[in-house]
Amino acid sequence: MMEILNLEAQKQAFLKTTQAFRRSLPILLGVLMLLTLANTLIPKRLYGQIFTGNKLIDPFIGAVVGSVSGGNPLTSYIIGGELRYEGVSMLAITAFILAWVTVGLIQLPAEALMLGKRFAIVRNAISFCTAIVIAVFTVLTLGMV
Amino acid sequence: MIGRVTEKVGVSGVFLFSVVVAYVIVGFVDFESFRSALPMLGRFVVRIFPVLVVVFGVMFVTNLFFEGKSIVTFLEKGSGLRGWIVAISGGIISSGPIYMWYPLLGDLKERGMKNSLIAAFLYNRAIKIPLLPMMIYYFGWHFTVALSIYMVIFSIVNGVLVQRLTQGGRVQ
Numbered sequence: 552m553m554e555i556l557n558l559e560a561q562k563q564a565f566l567k568t569t570q571a572f573r574r575s576l577p578i579l580l581g582v583l584m585l586l587t588l589a590n591t592l593i594p595k596r597l598y599g600q601i602f603t604g605n606k607l608i609d610p611f612i613g614a615v616v617g618s619v620s621g622g623n624p625l626t627s628y629i630i631g632g633e634l635r636y637e638g639v640s641m642l643a644i645t646a647f648i649l650a651w652v653t654v655g656l657i658q659l660p661a662e663a664l665m666l667g668k669r670f671a672i673v674r675n676a677i678s679f680c681t682a683i684v685i686a687v688f689t690v691l692t693l694g695m696v
Numbered sequence: 697m698i699g700r701v702t703e704k705v706g707v708s709g710v711f712l713f714s715v716v717v718a719y720v721i722v723g724f725v726d727f728e729s730f731r732s733a734l735p736m737l738g739r740f741v742v743r744i745f746p747v748l749v750v751v752f753g754v755m756f757v758t759n760l761f762f763e764g765k766s767i768v769t770f771l772e773k774g775s776g777l778r779g780w781i782v783a784i785s786g787g788i789i790s791s792g793p794i795y796m797w798y799p800l801l802g803d804l805k806e807r808g809m810k811n812s813l814i815a816a817f818l819y820n821r822a823i824k825i826p827l828l829p830m831m832i833y834y835f836g837w838h839f840t841v842a843l844s845i846y847m848v849i850f851s852i853v854n855g856v857l858v859q860r861l862t863q864g865g866r867v868q
Contacts, residue, residue: 564759572752575799577708579748581715582795583740588715588722591733624824632834645843652822658795660711665802666814673861674815677854685846692842 578661585657586621593620598630598647602639606696609643614682617650618675621658627651641695645686653678747792755800775810783813784851787820794821812859819851 598616602609617627631644654675655662662671690696723730775782790797801814823844831840 560760564756567759568752568756571755571799571803574706574708575802577706577712578798579795581708581712583744584712584715584719584737587733587737587740588718591729591736592722592726624822625827625830628827628830628834635834641839649822649843649847652824653819655794661795661798664707664711665798666805667862670811670814670858670862674818674854674858677815677857677861678819681850681854685843685850688846689839689842692846693838695839 575665578664582658582661589620589657590622595630599634599637599639602634602643604638606640606642609640610646610683610686613639613643613645613647613686614650614654614679617647617652617682618654618679619656620651621655624648624652642686642690645689646682649682649685650679653682744793744796747796750792751796751800755803758800758804775813779810779813780816780852780855783816783855784820784848787817787851788823788825788848790817790821791826794818797821810859811862812855815858816851816855819854820848823847 601616602612620627627648631648634644634647635641656675659671659675662674719730719733722733797817801809801817805811805814828840828844831843
């Protein structure tokens with residue numbers, strides 16, 4: 552508790568934090584710019600056009616599309632809601648929503664730079680697979696097939 | 697040549713420069729998209745700024761109170777159930793975009809935080825408590841509860857697999 556009263560300790564902690572932040576800021580700004588660009592270039596109506604109606608292929612397509620998309624998860628719920636209205640299977644929509652929030656191809660370079668290349672690739676690959684597995688479990692549990 | 701540039705500005709600088717080049721290319725190819733991207737970027741930066749302040753604050757506090765390795769006793773090899781609980785609950789309650797938390801996690805990883813717990817933290821970032829009402833509105837109560845439970849369970853599976861495939865060690 553004495554640490555907080557120690558001005559030197561506060562200064563050291565502040566300097567250390569600032570240094571770590573200075574290293575990370577160009578990466579964070581780059582990711583932000585990439586996400587903005589992806590949001591601008593990928594029209595929302597495109598999402599509904601790429602599903603095939605095939606119950607086996609659509610979850611995979613959902614996970615792929617969710618992985619390459621990014622931004623606020625709320626957008627994925629809204630798109631998911633629209634896809635449901637268009638008759639896309641809940642299996643595909645669930646995989647899409649999950650991949651949107653757990654897999655990040657756009658932020659992969661940033662994750663690799665800050666947490667390690669191997670870690671970033673392995674984590675995203677596993678998250679991609681689990682998005683499909685969880686979608687299957689959820690839909691089966693609720694009898695939504 | 698590329699090696700010298702990387703040495704001078706760092707990999708992060710090269711990354712940012714590449715993104716700026718991508719913007720310039722889009723500006724030439726599709727000026728309308730380029731023009732609509734800029735105000736959107738401004739709005740993103742404004743929205744994300746408070747999260748950055750929170751992350752900075754958390755990093756400052758961990759650097760101030762948990763000098764050296766002490767904080768990592770909660771998160772390193774052998775941290776057991778306590779480590780999982782800290783990582784899962786931390787992931788659920790943390791706010792803002794996932795990538796804003798990379799600097800803090802990178803810092804903790806350097807101090808010994810296990811890959812399994814980093815992966816579990818990141819996976820649980822997908823459970824957004826403030827957005828749950830929206831998910832309920834679109835997909836219903838049952839779907840939201842079932843999905844959230846499966847996500848917590850699979851965050852552990854995810855963490856275990858990431859640990860095995862990256863650090864090779866047994867997960868404790």
